[in-house]
Amino acid sequence: MSRIGKLPIQIPAGVTVKVGDDNTVTVKGKLGELSQQVSPDITVEVDGACVLVKRPSDERRHRAMHGLYRALLNNMVTGVSQGYEVKLELVGVGYRAENQGQILDLALGYSHHIFMEIPKEISVEAVTDKRSNPIITLKSYDKQLLGHVVAKIRSFRPPEPYKGKGIKFVGEVLRRKAGKSASAK
Secondary structure (H helix, E strand, C coil), rough: CCCCCCCECCCCCHHHHHEEECCCEEECCCEEEEEEEEECEEEEEEEEEEEEECCCCHHHHHHHHHHHHHHHHHHHHHHHHCCCEEEEEECCCEEEEECCCCEEEEEECCCCCEEEECCCCCCCCCCCCCCCEEEEEEEEEEEEHHHHHHHHHHHCCCCCCCCCCCEEEEECCCCCCCCCCCCCC
16 A cells, blocks of 8 residues: 555544545635545545545556545645745845735846736735845645746746855755866866
């Protein structure tokens, strides 16, 4: 059995999980509502205060989907009950971030500003304090969507290993490289 797939998903108070006829799992909580289409081979059962994900055989494809759907459903339950938060830090001279509602305005050293519209499911907040790097805080109940938006924002200026400039996660440690002057000795 899959170590991840066989674990039951505990349903916290205030969260409801329903399995539809077409194998669509809907999770509703205080922060929002999410739904996920599950493969017809995988069986999802709601048993009291926990959700069980079962597979029909030990075939390689079934083993892979077993752990995948259990992890996706667990992320949905956690998302609608607690939510997810990601903080990004802009490291670089002149790098700025501002938000007007759901529009994120980034100045990342290019000749133009980058404007990105953030989906309504994600709340965005950009904070710039004196003598510190700007911080972008993104919060959502949908982990997949949040990860997609964060990856898109990071792609505008990925952190580079020589000077450490770019958009990085708060607390992320970058492996720094020596420049070409270090190899001349």
